[in-house]
Amino acid sequence: MAGGRKLFQTTFNNGPANSLADGQAFPDDAAIGNHPALNGAAETNILGYIYQGRPMDSVYRLASTLPHTADTLTLNFLAMGLNPDLAYESWGLANVQVFITPTPPAFQLIPLGLASSGQFQLRLTGEPERSYVIEASSDLRSWTPMRTNTITGESVDILDPDTAGHWCRFYRAFEQ
Numbered sequence: 110m111a112g113g114r115k116l117f118q119t120t121f122n123n124g125p126a127n128s129l130a131d132g133q134a135f136p137d138d139a140a141i142g143n144h145p146a147l148n149g150a151a152e153t154n155i156l157g158y159i160y161q162g163r164p165m166d167s168v169y170r171l172a173s174t175l176p177h178t179a180d181t182l183t184l185n186f187l188a189m190g191l192n193p194d195l196a197y198e199s200w201g202l203a204n205v206q207v208f209i210t211p212t213p214p215a216f217q218l219i220p221l222g223l224a225s226s227g228q229f230q231l232r233l234t235g236e237p238e239r240s241y242v243i244e245a246s247s248d249l250r251s252w253t254p255m256r257t258n259t260i261t262g263e264s265v266d267i268l269d270p271d272t273a274g275h276w277c278r279f280y281r282a283f284e285q
Contacts, residue, residue, distance in 0.1 A: 111183035116173040121200075122146035123153075123165045135169065160197070174210075182207065216241055218282040221266070228268040231280055235260050240285040243267055247275045257285060 110116065122133035124146050134142025136149045147153055147167055154164035184205070192198040216235030224230040233241055240259045244252040258265050272278065 110175070111185060114175075116175065116184075117171060121167065121169065123167050215239075216260075216282060216284060218243070218280060220280070223272070224268055226268065227273060228270060229272040229278060231267045231269070232264050233258055233260065233267060233282060234264040235284075237261060237263075241282050242285050243280060243282050245269060245271070246279045246281075247277055249279055252281065255280075 118139050119137065119142060120134040120139050132143055132145055133148060134140075135144065136142070137144070149169060150167040151170045152168040154166060155168065156166040158164065158166035184207075186202050188200050191200075216233065216239070219232040219234065221230040221232055231243070233243065235241055237260050240257055242257050243255045245255045246252045255269060255271075256267065258267065269278065269280075
């Protein structure tokens with residue numbers, strides 16, 4: 110990634126087991142991996158690359174997950190230490206896909222059911238010393254603030270004092 114973080118730094122080997130570089134690092138990091146040539150290849154000898162009269166190519170499917178919060182992302186792809194003769198050694202890249210997975214909220218509202226008092230009970234988990242507003246609704250259109258809670262430990266239990274007055278009740282929470 111731009112800025113210096115490396116998602117992958119590994120080696121690949123399309124040669125036979127007795128080739129000069131007898132193995133490859135993939136799927137491990139270049140500094141620690143020691144695996145047979147073509148280890149983990151999704152496909153071999155399908156791209157049409159011929160070296161010394163025999164097919165010698167491979168396709169690897171790589172995936173990586175990383176936390177990222179900036180508005181932009183720059184990915185740099187490079188190879189190091191290759192022979193400058195492309196007929197001898199080269200690489201390619203295709204079908205790069207980037208997916209965004211939203212970060213789940215740092216809090217959760219968990220229904221616990223009816224308490225012995227007959228009131229509906231909820232548990233709010235979240236970050237300590239943060240305030241959360243709990244709202245209730247009978248129709249999912251109009252919401253009424255029920256209470257505001259500051260979590261002092263790992264969670265706080267909440268009772269809905271208006272449980273008996275409604276045939277149906279919905280709850281939501283948001284950070285204040």
